Amino acid sequence: MDPHSGPPPPTLVLGAGLSGLMAAWHLHHRGFAIEVWEGSPAVGGWAQTLPWPGPQGEPGFLERGPQSLRVAQDAPLERLLRNLELDLRPSPSSPRGPRWLGRAGARHPSPATLRGLARAPGLTFLQKLRLLGEPFASAASHPDESLQAFFARRLGGAFAREWLPALVAGILAAPPERIGLSALPRLSYLERCGGLLLGSLRSGPERTRLPAGGVGALARALALALDKAPDTLHLNRAARALEPLPGGRWRVHGEGLAREADQVILALPSAAAAELLRPVAPEASELLDAIPRLDLRVWHSRHRPVPGWERGFGLLVHPPEGRGLLGAVSFAADDPRGVPGLMQVRTYLGGAYPIDAALETWPGVAAELRRWLPELPEAVQVREESCPGAFPLLEPGHGTRAARILQILPPGLHWLGADRFGPGIPDLAEGTETWARGAAI
Numbered sequence: 001m002d003p004h005s006g007p008p009p010p011t012l013v014l015g016a017g018l019s020g021l022m023a024a025w026h027l028h029h030r031g032f033a034i035e036v037w038e039g040s041p042a043v044g045g046w047a048q049t050l051p052w053p054g055p056q057g058e059p060g061f062l063e064r065g066p067q068s069l070r071v072a073q074d075a076p077l078e079r080l081l082r083n084l085e086l087d088l089r090p091s092p093s094s095p096r097g098p099r100w101l102g103r104a105g106a107r108h109p110s111p112a113t114l115r116g117l118a119r120a121p122g123l124t125f126l127q128k129l130r131l132l133g134e135p136f137a138s139a140a141s142h143p144d145e146s147l148q149a150f151f152a153r154r155l156g157g158a159f160a161r162e163w164l165p166a167l168v169a170g171i172l173a174a175p176p177e178r179i180g181l182s183a184l185p186r187l188s189y190l191e192r193c194g195g196l197l198l199g200s201l202r203s204g205p206e207r208t209r210l211p212a213g214g215v216g217a218l219a220r221a222l223a224l225a226l227d228k229a230p231d232t233l234h235l236n237r238a239a240r241a242l243e244p245l246p247g248g249r250w251r252v253h254g255e256g257l258a259r260e261a262d263q264v265i266l267a268l269p270s271a272a273a274a275e276l277l278r279p280v281a282p283e284a285s286e287l288l289d290a291i292p293r294l295d296l297r298v299w300h301s302r303h304r305p306v307p308g309w310e311r312g313f314g315l316l317v318h319p320p321e322g323r324g325l326l327g328a329v330s331f332a333a334d335d336p337r338g339v340p341g342l343m344q345v346r347t348y349l350g351g352a353y354p355i356d357a358a359l360e361t362w363p364g365v366a367a368e369l370r371r372w373l374p375e376l377p378e379a380v381q382v383r384e385e386s387c388p389g390a391f392p393l394l395e396p397g398h399g400t401r402a403a404r405i406l407q408i409l410p411p412g413l414h415w416l417g418a419d420r421f422g423p424g425i426p427d428l429a430e431g432t433e434t435w436a437r438g439a440a441i
């Protein structure tokens, strides 16, 4: 379609999480008339910075989802952030402070650092030496391979058995044998660039960045850019049904209204997309419904600061020992989202791991946390913000399933989001940018 040949037909984007907003933003910049429907009262989906006043009512915030953004140079996310002219700063969250692996009953430096690599428990000297052979491992990744198989191939079986579960649980909340490579597309990319080590060196460092105003500011900036055109963004407007029209067009029904569109973009969690597709594309609906969603339980707590943790900390716990506690991460003391004088921690539990009954309430969680972090003082403030269905479990084999969904979607319907591109925001940025560039819409 030539974007300059008069008013283009409307494209309806369903969902104003980061996927929907990014897709709408790209299409808007290519001259398409866009309308976005968001079912909830706010934009951003999981990427929202929520108010959480301090103990005296001071301004303070918590992140509903990501606490910061990992940005690689010249990657789609970096381009997008630059385009939006967001005020970005180096993130004061965990990577600059100590990072630990909770394993064998004690806390050890994270094996993601060189010092940690030498000192972390569970691997013999020879098994640690095996890690250094990573650049020479066979490059044979397939999107349907499990993370367990991928890392065993590249870093050895001992690494995959002893350390990987904690590292993966802390990012994707599930065991590595249950997750397919399609959940972390960067791994396949690095392998194509020569392996984890050489690929990272060649593709340049990833920096942890934070927009002023929190991660939610990214969603707000996208929404603001879209909202400059009248009648573009509609909150509290959930799509309830899709009706096919002659000529491959669609009518989308909301509560008491309907809108016709040439193209409909489903930027929704899999269950919501499956619901809409059930009457019009039953096989695609069934495949989407088969993607398991993981519930994450998240506790936010504020504490008096611990000396040495001023730049924040990160803890990952070996899952069988954590009894459901997957890890904790804190803001730095000077993080503008926190309350001056207090350290802010987020503790996450659950995902694909059963939660021990003792960890159902904050006192149990706090006791378990102190097993790994004995220095942690009593919390001054606590708030639970659960994340039901937050993470799609993209199992080994998901690549084939995703390809089939794309193949059978009726013309005029598009499917985007964490279930297709992986839950990482850099992957969503790359996926939506590539899709928008190539989309025959």
Ligand SMILES: Cc1cc2nc3c(=O)[nH]c(=O)nc-3n(C[C@H](O)[C@H](O)[C@H](O)COP(=O)(O)OP(=O)(O)OC[C@H]3O[C@@H](n4cnc5c(N)ncnc54)[C@H](O)[C@@H]3O)c2cc1C
Pocket: 014, 015, 016, 017, 018, 019, 020, 037, 038, 039, 040, 042, 043, 044, 045, 046, 047, 064, 065, 066, 067, 068, 237, 238, 239, 240, 267, 268, 269, 272, 296, 298, 387, 390, 391, 416, 417, 418, 419, 422, 423, 424, 425, 426, 428
């Ligand atoms: C606790 C937590 C920590 C995370 N940490 C990180 C991290 O550190 N780094 C990282 O990269 N990623 C992280 N993520 C993952 C990342 O936040 C998500 O993968 C990403 O935000 C998903 O965006 P999305 O737009 O695909 O989906 P969503 O955010 O789920 O957005 C979907 C939107 O669709 C709307 N919707 C649903 N049904 C309808 C309907 N019928 N009609 C209209 N609208 C509808 C919803 O209200 C929602 O706004 C984290 C997630 C969580 C929960």
